[in-house]
Amino acid sequence: MSLTVFILSDGTGITAETFAHSILSQFNLKFRLLRLPFIDSRIKAALAADRINQTALESERRPIVFTTLVDPVLNEMVKGARALVMDIFQTFVEPLEQELGIEASHAIGRGHWTADSEAYCQRIEAINFSLAHDDGQSDHNLEQAEVILIGVSRSGKTPTSLYLAMQYGVRTANYPLIPEDFERGALPGPLAAYKSKLFGLSIDAYRLSQIRAARRPGSRYAALENCRAEISAAQTLMERENIPYLCSTHKSIEEIATTVLQECKLEKVIY
Amino acid sequence: MSLTVFILSDGTGITAETFAHSILSQFNLKFRLLRLPFIDSRIKAALAADRINQTALESERRPIVFTTLVDPVLNEMVKGARALVMDIFQTFVEPLEQELGIEASHAIGRGHWTADSEAYCQRIEAINFSLAHDDGQSDHNLEQAEVILIGVSRSGKTPTSLYLAMQYGVRTANYPLIPEDFERGALPGPLAAYKSKLFGLSIDAYRLSQIRAARRPGSRYAALENCRAEISAAQTLMERENIPYLCSTHKSIEEIATTVLQECKLEKVIY
Numbered sequence: 001m002s003l004t005v006f007i008l009s010d011g012t013g014i015t016a017e018t019f020a021h022s023i024l025s026q027f028n029l030k031f032r033l034l035r036l037p038f039i040d041s042r043i044k045a046a047l048a049a050d051r052i053n054q055t056a057l058e059s060e061r062r063p064i065v066f067t068t069l070v071d072p073v074l075n076e077m078v079k080g081a082r083a084l085v086m087d088i089f090q091t092f093v094e095p096l097e098q099e100l101g102i103e104a105s106h107a108i109g110r111g112h113w114t115a116d117s118e119a120y121c122q123r124i125e126a127i128n129f130s131l132a133h134d135d136g137q138s139d140h141n142l143e144q145a146e147v148i149l150i151g152v153s154r155s156g157k158t159p160t161s162l163y164l165a166m167q168y169g170v171r172t173a174n175y176p177l178i179p180e181d182f183e184r185g186a187l188p189g190p191l192a193a194y195k196s197k198l199f200g201l202s203i204d205a206y207r208l209s210q211i212r213a214a215r216r217p218g219s220r221y222a223a224l225e226n227c228r229a230e231i232s233a234a235q236t237l238m239e240r241e242n243i244p245y246l247c248s249t250h251k252s253i254e255e256i257a258t259t260v261l262q263e264c265k266l267e268k269v270i271y
Numbered sequence: 272m273s274l275t276v277f278i279l280s281d282g283t284g285i286t287a288e289t290f291a292h293s294i295l296s297q298f299n300l301k302f303r304l305l306r307l308p309f310i311d312s313r314i315k316a317a318l319a320a321d322r323i324n325q326t327a328l329e330s331e332r333r334p335i336v337f338t339t340l341v342d343p344v345l346n347e348m349v350k351g352a353r354a355l356v357m358d359i360f361q362t363f364v365e366p367l368e369q370e371l372g373i374e375a376s377h378a379i380g381r382g383h384w385t386a387d388s389e390a391y392c393q394r395i396e397a398i399n400f401s402l403a404h405d406d407g408q409s410d411h412n413l414e415q416a417e418v419i420l421i422g423v424s425r426s427g428k429t430p431t432s433l434y435l436a437m438q439y440g441v442r443t444a445n446y447p448l449i450p451e452d453f454e455r456g457a458l459p460g461p462l463a464a465y466k467s468k469l470f471g472l473s474i475d476a477y478r479l480s481q482i483r484a485a486r487r488p489g490s491r492y493a494a495l496e497n498c499r500a501e502i503s504a505a506q507t508l509m510e511r512e513n514i515p516y517l518c519s520t521h522k523s524i525e526e527i528a529t530t531v532l533q534e535c536k537l538e539k540v541i542y
Contacts, residue, residue: 011526022339026375084366106297131429258308
Protein backbone atom coordinates (compact mmCIF):
# COMPACT_ATOMS: atom_id res chain seq x y z
CA MET A 1 0.00 0.00 0.00
CA SER A 2 1.88 3.01 -1.22
CA LEU A 3 -0.70 5.78 -1.45
CA THR A 4 -2.37 7.34 1.57
CA VAL A 5 -5.11 9.92 1.12
CA PHE A 6 -6.01 12.15 4.08
CA ILE A 7 -9.28 14.01 4.48
CA LEU A 8 -9.02 16.91 6.93
CA SER A 9 -12.09 18.70 8.18
CA ASP A 10 -13.19 20.86 11.09
CA GLY A 11 -16.49 18.96 10.94
CA THR A 12 -17.05 15.28 10.23
CA GLY A 13 -15.35 15.39 6.82
CA ILE A 14 -17.94 12.95 5.45
CA THR A 15 -18.85 15.17 2.48
CA ALA A 16 -15.19 15.63 1.59
CA GLU A 17 -14.52 11.91 2.04
CA THR A 18 -17.31 10.91 -0.35
CA PHE A 19 -16.12 13.54 -2.82
CA ALA A 20 -12.47 12.42 -2.64
CA HIS A 21 -13.53 8.81 -3.02
CA SER A 22 -15.45 9.66 -6.20
CA ILE A 23 -12.46 11.43 -7.71
CA LEU A 24 -9.97 8.73 -6.76
CA SER A 25 -12.26 6.05 -8.19
CA GLN A 26 -11.34 7.47 -11.60
CA PHE A 27 -7.81 6.15 -11.08
CA ASN A 28 -6.95 2.51 -11.30
CA LEU A 29 -5.05 2.24 -8.05
CA LYS A 30 -5.45 1.12 -4.49
CA PHE A 31 -5.25 3.67 -1.76
CA ARG A 32 -5.76 4.05 1.94
CA LEU A 33 -8.27 6.74 2.90
CA LEU A 34 -7.85 8.29 6.35
CA ARG A 35 -10.41 10.80 7.54
CA LEU A 36 -9.21 13.14 10.29
CA PRO A 37 -12.36 14.84 11.58
CA PHE A 38 -12.98 17.65 14.08
CA ILE A 39 -9.68 19.49 13.39
CA ASP A 40 -10.69 22.68 15.17
CA SER A 41 -7.62 23.78 17.14
CA ARG A 42 -3.92 24.50 16.54
CA ILE A 43 -2.88 21.45 18.47
CA LYS A 44 -5.11 19.18 16.38
CA ALA A 45 -3.87 20.77 13.16
CA ALA A 46 -0.27 20.29 14.27
CA LEU A 47 -0.92 16.64 15.13
CA ALA A 48 -2.56 16.12 11.73
CA ALA A 49 0.42 17.71 9.95
CA ASP A 50 2.77 15.47 11.97
CA ARG A 51 0.81 12.39 10.98
CA ILE A 52 0.92 13.38 7.30
CA ASN A 53 4.68 13.99 7.49
CA GLN A 54 5.25 10.68 9.26
CA THR A 55 3.27 8.88 6.55
CA ALA A 56 5.33 10.66 3.88
CA LEU A 57 8.51 9.31 5.47
CA GLU A 58 7.16 5.75 5.52
CA SER A 59 5.66 5.65 2.00
CA GLU A 60 6.95 5.42 -1.55
CA ARG A 61 4.61 8.19 -2.65
CA ARG A 62 3.96 11.41 -0.80
CA PRO A 63 0.40 11.46 0.60
CA ILE A 64 -2.50 13.31 -0.96
CA VAL A 65 -4.46 15.61 1.33
CA PHE A 66 -7.94 16.98 0.75
CA THR A 67 -8.66 19.76 3.21
CA THR A 68 -11.86 21.65 3.94
CA LEU A 69 -10.57 23.55 6.97
CA VAL A 70 -12.10 27.03 6.97
CA ASP A 71 -9.76 28.58 9.56
CA PRO A 72 -6.91 30.03 7.46
CA VAL A 73 -4.34 29.62 10.26
CA LEU A 74 -5.07 25.91 10.65
CA ASN A 75 -5.22 25.47 6.90
CA GLU A 76 -1.75 27.01 6.45
CA MET A 77 -0.34 24.66 9.07
CA VAL A 78 -1.63 21.72 7.05
CA LYS A 79 -0.50 23.11 3.72
CA GLY A 80 3.07 23.07 5.02
CA ALA A 81 3.02 19.26 5.25
CA ARG A 82 4.96 17.02 2.83
CA ALA A 83 2.01 16.14 0.61
CA LEU A 84 -0.01 17.22 -2.41
CA VAL A 85 -2.52 19.36 -0.51
CA MET A 86 -5.75 20.24 -2.28
CA ASP A 87 -8.08 22.74 -0.68
CA ILE A 88 -11.39 21.52 -2.03
CA PHE A 89 -13.65 24.16 -0.51
CA GLN A 90 -11.48 27.25 -0.98
CA THR A 91 -10.89 26.38 -4.63
CA PHE A 92 -14.56 27.11 -5.27
CA VAL A 93 -15.22 29.66 -2.54
CA GLU A 94 -12.99 32.30 -4.18
CA PRO A 95 -14.65 32.28 -7.63
CA LEU A 96 -18.03 32.26 -5.87
CA GLU A 97 -17.09 35.31 -3.79
CA GLN A 98 -16.21 37.14 -7.00
CA GLU A 99 -19.34 36.02 -8.81
CA LEU A 100 -21.73 36.78 -5.95
CA GLY A 101 -20.02 39.93 -4.71
CA ILE A 102 -20.29 38.76 -1.08
CA GLU A 103 -17.77 37.20 1.24
CA ALA A 104 -17.99 33.67 2.51
CA SER A 105 -18.60 33.37 6.24
CA HIS A 106 -15.72 30.94 6.77
CA ALA A 107 -17.85 29.54 9.57
CA ILE A 108 -17.22 26.03 10.78
CA GLY A 109 -19.78 23.29 10.52
CA ARG A 110 -22.46 24.88 8.38
CA GLY A 111 -22.88 21.63 6.56
CA HIS A 112 -25.83 19.93 4.96
CA TRP A 113 -27.38 18.82 8.20
CA THR A 114 -26.63 20.96 11.22
CA ALA A 115 -28.13 19.45 14.37
CA ASP A 116 -30.85 21.54 16.05
CA SER A 117 -31.97 23.04 12.71
CA GLU A 118 -35.54 22.68 11.49
CA ALA A 119 -34.37 20.71 8.46
CA TYR A 120 -32.55 18.32 10.77
CA CYS A 121 -35.63 17.71 12.92
CA GLN A 122 -37.67 17.03 9.77
CA ARG A 123 -35.06 14.53 8.71
CA ILE A 124 -35.19 12.63 12.01
CA GLU A 125 -38.99 12.66 11.79
CA ALA A 126 -38.75 11.26 8.26
CA ILE A 127 -36.49 8.42 9.46
CA ASN A 128 -38.91 7.58 12.26
CA PHE A 129 -41.85 7.75 9.85
CA SER A 130 -40.18 5.50 7.30
CA LEU A 131 -39.25 2.95 9.94
CA ALA A 132 -42.78 2.91 11.37
CA HIS A 133 -44.19 2.47 7.85
CA ASP A 134 -41.71 -0.15 6.66
CA ASP A 135 -43.18 -3.22 4.99
CA GLY A 136 -46.78 -2.10 5.44
CA GLN A 137 -46.60 -2.51 9.21
CA SER A 138 -48.82 0.49 9.94
CA ASP A 139 -51.49 2.49 8.11
CA HIS A 140 -51.48 5.11 10.87
CA ASN A 141 -50.75 8.63 9.53
CA LEU A 142 -50.24 7.20 6.06
CA GLU A 143 -51.62 10.44 4.61
CA GLN A 144 -48.37 12.09 5.77
CA ALA A 145 -46.29 9.94 3.43
CA GLU A 146 -44.71 11.83 0.56
CA VAL A 147 -44.12 8.67 -1.42
CA ILE A 148 -45.19 5.04 -0.94
CA LEU A 149 -43.01 2.36 -2.54
CA ILE A 150 -44.60 -0.93 -3.55
CA GLY A 151 -43.18 -4.17 -4.90
CA VAL A 152 -42.73 -7.87 -4.17
CA SER A 153 -40.76 -8.94 -1.09
CA ARG A 154 -37.00 -8.17 -1.44
CA SER A 155 -37.26 -5.85 -4.44
CA GLY A 156 -35.36 -3.07 -2.64
CA LYS A 157 -38.14 -1.10 -0.96
CA THR A 158 -36.73 -0.92 2.56
CA PRO A 159 -33.20 0.39 1.87
CA THR A 160 -34.60 2.90 -0.63
CA SER A 161 -37.20 4.14 1.87
CA LEU A 162 -34.59 4.61 4.58
CA TYR A 163 -32.22 6.34 2.18
CA LEU A 164 -34.88 8.80 0.99
CA ALA A 165 -35.61 9.67 4.61
CA MET A 166 -31.96 9.84 5.68
CA GLN A 167 -30.54 11.82 2.74
CA TYR A 168 -33.53 13.91 1.68
CA GLY A 169 -35.85 13.99 4.69
CA VAL A 170 -38.63 12.50 2.54
CA ARG A 171 -41.27 10.59 4.52
CA THR A 172 -41.37 7.28 2.66
CA ALA A 173 -43.68 4.37 3.41
CA ASN A 174 -43.46 0.98 1.72
CA TYR A 175 -45.90 -1.89 1.19
CA PRO A 176 -45.19 -5.39 -0.04
CA LEU A 177 -47.22 -6.82 -2.91
CA ILE A 178 -48.11 -10.35 -1.82
CA PRO A 179 -49.90 -13.32 -3.43
CA GLU A 180 -53.21 -12.33 -1.81
CA ASP A 181 -53.04 -8.99 -3.64
CA PHE A 182 -52.49 -10.76 -6.95
CA GLU A 183 -55.36 -13.20 -6.35
CA ARG A 184 -57.66 -10.32 -5.49
CA GLY A 185 -56.22 -8.39 -8.44
CA ALA A 186 -56.11 -5.20 -6.41
CA LEU A 187 -53.65 -3.02 -4.52
CA PRO A 188 -53.38 -3.48 -0.73
CA GLY A 189 -56.53 -1.87 0.68
CA PRO A 190 -55.02 1.12 2.53
CA LEU A 191 -53.26 2.33 -0.65
CA ALA A 192 -56.35 3.00 -2.76
CA ALA A 193 -56.65 6.53 -1.40
CA TYR A 194 -53.02 7.43 -2.21
CA LYS A 195 -52.56 6.28 -5.79
CA SER A 196 -50.73 9.43 -6.82
CA LYS A 197 -48.05 8.75 -4.20
CA LEU A 198 -47.28 5.22 -5.31
CA PHE A 199 -44.08 4.17 -7.03
CA GLY A 200 -43.19 0.58 -7.86
CA LEU A 201 -39.97 -1.40 -7.73
CA SER A 202 -39.57 -4.43 -9.93
CA ILE A 203 -36.56 -6.73 -10.18
CA ASP A 204 -35.12 -9.44 -12.38
CA ALA A 205 -36.53 -12.88 -11.37
CA TYR A 206 -33.16 -14.60 -11.30
CA ARG A 207 -31.67 -11.93 -9.02
CA LEU A 208 -34.72 -12.01 -6.76
CA SER A 209 -34.44 -15.75 -6.45
CA GLN A 210 -30.79 -15.40 -5.39
CA ILE A 211 -31.61 -12.76 -2.78
CA ARG A 212 -34.48 -14.77 -1.33
CA ALA A 213 -32.47 -18.01 -1.34
CA ALA A 214 -29.81 -16.37 0.84
CA ARG A 215 -32.54 -15.90 3.46
CA ARG A 216 -34.61 -19.06 2.97
CA PRO A 217 -32.65 -21.62 0.98
CA GLY A 218 -34.72 -24.24 -0.82
CA SER A 219 -38.03 -22.54 -0.07
CA ARG A 220 -40.94 -22.03 -2.44
CA TYR A 221 -40.55 -18.32 -1.60
CA ALA A 222 -37.11 -18.34 -3.23
CA ALA A 223 -37.89 -20.68 -6.16
CA LEU A 224 -37.18 -19.09 -9.54
CA GLU A 225 -40.59 -20.04 -10.94
CA ASN A 226 -42.36 -18.50 -7.98
CA CYS A 227 -40.28 -15.31 -8.22
CA ARG A 228 -41.06 -15.07 -11.92
CA ALA A 229 -44.79 -15.45 -11.28
CA GLU A 230 -44.86 -12.88 -8.47
CA ILE A 231 -42.91 -10.33 -10.49
CA SER A 232 -45.13 -10.80 -13.51
CA ALA A 233 -48.30 -10.45 -11.44
CA ALA A 234 -46.92 -7.33 -9.72
CA GLN A 235 -46.04 -5.70 -13.05
CA THR A 236 -49.48 -6.51 -14.46
CA LEU A 237 -51.08 -4.93 -11.42
CA MET A 238 -48.91 -1.79 -11.54
CA GLU A 239 -49.47 -1.34 -15.26
CA ARG A 240 -53.23 -1.70 -14.94
CA GLU A 241 -53.27 0.84 -12.12
CA ASN A 242 -50.96 3.22 -14.03
CA ILE A 243 -48.32 3.19 -11.31
CA PRO A 244 -44.84 4.13 -12.53
CA TYR A 245 -42.14 1.60 -11.69
CA LEU A 246 -38.50 0.83 -12.36
CA CYS A 247 -36.37 -2.29 -12.35
CA SER A 248 -34.01 -2.18 -9.36
CA THR A 249 -31.75 -5.09 -10.41
CA HIS A 250 -28.59 -3.21 -11.41
CA LYS A 251 -29.31 0.06 -9.63
CA SER A 252 -27.81 1.36 -6.40
CA ILE A 253 -30.02 2.82 -3.67
CA GLU A 254 -28.84 6.28 -4.77
CA GLU A 255 -29.90 5.63 -8.38
CA ILE A 256 -33.30 4.28 -7.38
CA ALA A 257 -33.88 7.17 -4.97
CA THR A 258 -32.88 9.73 -7.62
CA THR A 259 -35.38 8.30 -10.10
CA VAL A 260 -38.14 8.16 -7.46
CA LEU A 261 -37.56 11.83 -6.57
CA GLN A 262 -37.67 12.81 -10.25
CA GLU A 263 -40.74 10.79 -11.15
CA CYS A 264 -42.66 11.81 -8.04
CA LYS A 265 -41.55 15.44 -8.41
CA LEU A 266 -40.32 15.43 -4.84
CA GLU A 267 -37.08 17.35 -5.13
CA LYS A 268 -36.74 19.85 -2.30
CA VAL A 269 -34.92 22.71 -3.92
CA ILE A 270 -34.93 25.86 -1.82
CA TYR A 271 -32.22 26.48 0.77
CA MET B 272 -35.34 33.88 -5.67
CA SER B 273 -32.56 35.23 -7.81
CA LEU B 274 -29.86 32.55 -7.67
CA THR B 275 -30.23 29.11 -9.21
CA VAL B 276 -27.52 26.51 -8.73
CA PHE B 277 -27.44 23.52 -11.09
CA ILE B 278 -25.73 20.22 -10.37
CA LEU B 279 -24.99 18.24 -13.54
CA SER B 280 -23.87 14.63 -13.39
CA ASP B 281 -23.80 11.54 -15.54
CA GLY B 282 -24.65 9.60 -12.38
CA THR B 283 -26.98 10.59 -9.59
CA GLY B 284 -25.12 13.80 -8.76
CA ILE B 285 -25.76 13.24 -5.04
CA THR B 286 -22.10 13.58 -4.06
CA ALA B 287 -21.77 16.81 -6.06
CA GLU B 288 -25.04 18.10 -4.62
CA THR B 289 -23.93 17.56 -1.03
CA PHE B 290 -20.58 19.15 -1.84
CA ALA B 291 -22.13 22.18 -3.54
CA HIS B 292 -24.52 22.60 -0.64
CA SER B 293 -21.65 22.64 1.83
CA ILE B 294 -19.82 25.32 -0.14
CA LEU B 295 -22.88 27.50 -0.69
CA SER B 296 -23.75 27.26 3.02
CA GLN B 297 -20.72 29.48 3.58
CA PHE B 298 -22.62 32.33 1.87
CA ASN B 299 -25.46 34.14 3.53
CA LEU B 300 -27.94 33.88 0.68
CA LYS B 301 -30.92 31.87 -0.45
CA PHE B 302 -30.61 29.77 -3.53
CA ARG B 303 -32.49 27.19 -5.51
CA LEU B 304 -30.59 23.92 -6.02
CA LEU B 305 -31.55 21.90 -9.09
CA ARG B 306 -29.91 18.54 -9.60
CA LEU B 307 -29.93 17.26 -13.19
CA PRO B 308 -28.88 13.61 -12.94
CA PHE B 309 -28.12 10.93 -15.55
CA ILE B 310 -26.81 13.38 -18.22
CA ASP B 311 -25.24 10.69 -20.39
CA SER B 312 -26.08 11.68 -23.99
CA ARG B 313 -25.75 14.68 -26.27
CA ILE B 314 -29.47 15.27 -26.30
CA LYS B 315 -29.60 15.33 -22.48
CA ALA B 316 -26.61 17.67 -22.32
CA ALA B 317 -28.22 19.97 -24.88
CA LEU B 318 -31.48 20.01 -22.90
CA ALA B 319 -29.56 20.79 -19.71
CA ALA B 320 -27.72 23.67 -21.41
CA ASP B 321 -31.05 25.00 -22.73
CA ARG B 322 -32.53 24.89 -19.25
CA ILE B 323 -29.55 26.77 -17.81
CA ASN B 324 -29.77 29.42 -20.55
CA GLN B 325 -33.52 29.80 -20.03
CA THR B 326 -32.97 30.27 -16.28
CA ALA B 327 -30.27 32.88 -17.03
CA LEU B 328 -32.79 34.85 -19.13
CA GLU B 329 -35.38 34.77 -16.33
CA SER B 330 -33.09 35.59 -13.39
CA GLU B 331 -31.33 38.65 -12.06
CA ARG B 332 -28.11 36.67 -11.57
CA ARG B 333 -26.65 34.20 -14.01
CA PRO B 334 -26.88 30.65 -12.67
CA ILE B 335 -24.03 28.75 -11.06
CA VAL B 336 -23.33 25.29 -12.43
CA PHE B 337 -21.35 22.52 -10.76
CA THR B 338 -20.58 19.80 -13.27
CA THR B 339 -19.05 16.36 -12.79
CA LEU B 340 -19.61 15.14 -16.36
CA VAL B 341 -16.66 12.98 -17.38
CA ASP B 342 -17.42 12.89 -21.14
CA PRO B 343 -15.46 15.89 -22.48
CA VAL B 344 -17.88 16.44 -25.40
CA LEU B 345 -20.89 16.69 -23.08
CA ASN B 346 -18.93 18.82 -20.65
CA GLU B 347 -18.00 21.33 -23.36
CA MET B 348 -21.66 21.62 -24.36
CA VAL B 349 -22.51 22.57 -20.80
CA LYS B 350 -19.59 24.94 -20.41
CA GLY B 351 -20.97 27.01 -23.28
CA ALA B 352 -24.07 27.89 -21.25
CA ARG B 353 -24.64 31.38 -19.80
CA ALA B 354 -23.52 30.58 -16.27
CA LEU B 355 -20.52 30.40 -13.97
CA VAL B 356 -19.60 26.79 -14.70
CA MET B 357 -17.33 25.01 -12.25
CA ASP B 358 -15.97 21.60 -13.11
CA ILE B 359 -15.59 20.11 -9.66
CA PHE B 360 -14.10 16.76 -10.63
CA GLN B 361 -11.76 17.86 -13.43
CA THR B 362 -10.32 20.60 -11.23
CA PHE B 363 -8.79 17.89 -9.05
CA VAL B 364 -8.36 15.12 -11.60
CA GLU B 365 -5.67 17.03 -13.53
CA PRO B 366 -3.32 17.70 -10.59
CA LEU B 367 -3.87 14.08 -9.50
CA GLU B 368 -2.92 12.78 -12.94
CA GLN B 369 0.32 14.78 -12.72
CA GLU B 370 1.04 13.65 -9.17
CA LEU B 371 0.28 9.98 -9.73
CA GLY B 372 1.69 9.72 -13.25
CA ILE B 373 -1.36 7.78 -14.45
CA GLU B 374 -4.37 8.90 -16.42
CA ALA B 375 -7.86 8.99 -15.01
CA SER B 376 -10.28 6.52 -16.56
CA HIS B 377 -12.92 9.16 -17.25
CA ALA B 378 -15.37 6.33 -16.74
CA ILE B 379 -18.93 7.12 -15.85
CA GLY B 380 -20.54 6.08 -12.61
CA ARG B 381 -17.58 4.75 -10.66
CA GLY B 382 -18.94 6.35 -7.55
CA HIS B 383 -18.81 5.44 -3.91
CA TRP B 384 -21.36 2.67 -4.15
CA THR B 385 -21.65 0.98 -7.51
CA ALA B 386 -24.51 -1.54 -7.51
CA ASP B 387 -23.45 -5.18 -7.97
CA SER B 388 -20.09 -4.57 -6.26
CA GLU B 389 -19.05 -6.56 -3.21
CA ALA B 390 -18.95 -3.41 -1.10
CA TYR B 391 -22.49 -2.60 -2.16
CA CYS B 392 -23.77 -6.04 -1.16
CA GLN B 393 -22.06 -5.67 2.23
CA ARG B 394 -23.79 -2.34 2.65
CA ILE B 395 -27.25 -3.78 1.94
CA GLU B 396 -26.47 -6.63 4.34
CA ALA B 397 -25.47 -4.08 6.98
CA ILE B 398 -28.76 -2.20 6.53
CA ASN B 399 -30.72 -5.43 6.90
CA PHE B 400 -28.66 -6.41 9.94
CA SER B 401 -29.14 -3.05 11.64
CA LEU B 402 -32.88 -3.10 11.01
CA ALA B 403 -33.21 -6.65 12.36
CA HIS B 404 -31.20 -5.66 15.46
CA ASP B 405 -32.90 -2.33 16.08
CA ASP B 406 -34.07 -1.70 19.64
CA GLY B 407 -32.88 -5.07 20.91
CA GLN B 408 -35.52 -6.96 18.93
CA SER B 409 -33.25 -9.91 18.19
CA ASP B 410 -30.17 -11.52 19.72
CA HIS B 411 -29.79 -13.78 16.66
CA ASN B 412 -26.36 -13.43 15.01
CA LEU B 413 -25.44 -10.70 17.47
CA GLU B 414 -21.83 -11.84 17.29
CA GLN B 415 -21.77 -10.42 13.76
CA ALA B 416 -22.37 -6.89 15.02
CA GLU B 417 -19.38 -4.56 14.59
CA VAL B 418 -20.76 -2.12 17.14
CA ILE B 419 -23.70 -2.21 19.57
CA LEU B 420 -25.17 1.11 20.65
CA ILE B 421 -26.86 1.35 24.02
CA GLY B 422 -28.80 4.10 25.75
CA VAL B 423 -32.20 5.07 27.14
CA SER B 424 -35.20 5.17 24.83
CA ARG B 425 -34.99 8.08 22.31
CA SER B 426 -31.33 8.92 22.87
CA GLY B 427 -30.58 8.65 19.12
CA LYS B 428 -29.61 4.99 18.76
CA THR B 429 -31.82 4.06 15.81
CA PRO B 430 -30.95 6.84 13.33
CA THR B 431 -27.26 6.47 14.18
CA SER B 432 -27.39 2.69 13.65
CA LEU B 433 -29.07 3.07 10.28
CA TYR B 434 -26.65 5.79 9.23
CA LEU B 435 -23.60 3.70 10.11
CA ALA B 436 -25.00 0.86 8.03
CA MET B 437 -26.11 3.06 5.13
CA GLN B 438 -23.01 5.26 4.81
CA TYR B 439 -20.27 2.95 6.03
CA GLY B 440 -21.64 -0.58 5.71
CA VAL B 441 -21.05 -1.12 9.44
CA ARG B 442 -23.31 -3.76 11.01
CA THR B 443 -24.74 -1.88 13.97
CA ALA B 444 -27.09 -3.30 16.57
CA ASN B 445 -28.76 -1.25 19.29
CA TYR B 446 -30.26 -2.06 22.67
CA PRO B 447 -32.36 0.15 24.91
CA LEU B 448 -31.42 0.57 28.55
CA ILE B 449 -34.67 0.23 30.48
CA PRO B 450 -35.73 0.58 34.14
CA GLU B 451 -35.41 -3.21 34.66
CA ASP B 452 -31.73 -2.98 33.72
CA PHE B 453 -31.19 -0.20 36.27
CA GLU B 454 -33.00 -2.10 39.03
CA ARG B 455 -30.91 -5.18 38.30
CA GLY B 456 -27.86 -2.93 38.03
CA ALA B 457 -26.63 -4.86 35.01
CA LEU B 458 -26.47 -4.58 31.23
CA PRO B 459 -29.16 -6.38 29.20
CA GLY B 460 -28.25 -10.09 29.39
CA PRO B 461 -27.27 -10.77 25.75
CA LEU B 462 -24.70 -7.94 25.82
CA ALA B 463 -22.40 -9.36 28.48
CA ALA B 464 -20.43 -11.33 25.89
CA TYR B 465 -19.82 -8.30 23.67
CA LYS B 466 -18.61 -5.61 26.04
CA SER B 467 -15.82 -4.47 23.74
CA LYS B 468 -18.36 -3.65 21.02
CA LEU B 469 -20.59 -1.45 23.19
CA PHE B 470 -20.86 2.30 22.79
CA GLY B 471 -23.30 4.45 24.77
CA LEU B 472 -25.44 7.45 23.85
CA SER B 473 -26.51 9.83 26.55
CA ILE B 474 -28.65 12.94 26.16
CA ASP B 475 -29.66 16.06 28.08
CA ALA B 476 -32.71 15.32 30.29
CA TYR B 477 -34.64 18.40 29.18
CA ARG B 478 -34.20 17.56 25.49
CA LEU B 479 -35.12 13.92 26.08
CA SER B 480 -38.28 14.99 27.87
CA GLN B 481 -39.25 17.16 24.86
CA ILE B 482 -38.64 14.33 22.39
CA ARG B 483 -40.61 11.81 24.44
CA ALA B 484 -43.45 14.27 25.07
CA ALA B 485 -43.91 14.68 21.30
CA ARG B 486 -44.70 10.95 21.18
CA ARG B 487 -46.51 10.45 24.50
CA PRO B 488 -47.63 13.81 25.88
CA GLY B 489 -48.25 13.93 29.63
CA SER B 490 -46.83 10.46 30.24
CA ARG B 491 -44.55 9.38 33.07
CA TYR B 492 -42.23 8.19 30.25
CA ALA B 493 -41.81 11.81 29.12
CA ALA B 494 -41.74 13.49 32.55
CA LEU B 495 -38.57 15.51 33.15
CA GLU B 496 -37.94 13.89 36.53
CA ASN B 497 -38.22 10.42 35.06
CA CYS B 498 -35.94 11.30 32.13
CA ARG B 499 -33.39 12.70 34.58
CA ALA B 500 -33.48 9.53 36.68
CA GLU B 501 -33.14 7.20 33.68
CA ILE B 502 -30.25 9.14 32.20
CA SER B 503 -28.44 9.25 35.52
CA ALA B 504 -28.90 5.51 36.06
CA ALA B 505 -27.74 4.77 32.50
CA GLN B 506 -24.60 6.87 32.94
CA THR B 507 -23.82 5.21 36.27
CA LEU B 508 -24.18 1.79 34.64
CA MET B 509 -22.00 2.70 31.62
CA GLU B 510 -19.31 4.23 33.80
CA ARG B 511 -19.21 1.22 36.11
CA GLU B 512 -18.91 -1.09 33.11
CA ASN B 513 -16.27 1.10 31.46
CA ILE B 514 -18.36 1.66 28.34
CA PRO B 515 -17.44 4.82 26.39
CA TYR B 516 -20.36 7.15 25.70
CA LEU B 517 -21.11 10.57 24.31
CA CYS B 518 -23.91 13.09 24.77
CA SER B 519 -26.00 13.24 21.60
CA THR B 520 -27.99 16.37 22.44
CA HIS B 521 -26.46 18.88 20.03
CA LYS B 522 -24.87 16.42 17.64
CA SER B 523 -26.04 15.42 14.17
CA ILE B 524 -26.21 11.77 13.15
CA GLU B 525 -23.04 12.33 11.11
CA GLU B 526 -21.20 13.72 14.14
CA ILE B 527 -22.31 10.88 16.41
CA ALA B 528 -21.41 8.28 13.77
CA THR B 529 -17.98 9.83 13.23
CA THR B 530 -17.19 9.67 16.94
CA VAL B 531 -18.44 6.08 17.21
CA LEU B 532 -16.22 5.01 14.28
CA GLN B 533 -13.22 6.72 15.87
CA GLU B 534 -13.76 5.38 19.38
CA CYS B 535 -14.54 1.86 18.22
CA LYS B 536 -11.67 1.91 15.70
CA LEU B 537 -14.04 0.85 12.94
CA GLU B 538 -12.86 2.98 10.07
CA LYS B 539 -12.67 0.99 6.87
CA VAL B 540 -9.80 2.54 5.05
CA ILE B 541 -8.61 0.44 2.10
CA TYR B 542 -10.16 0.95 -1.34
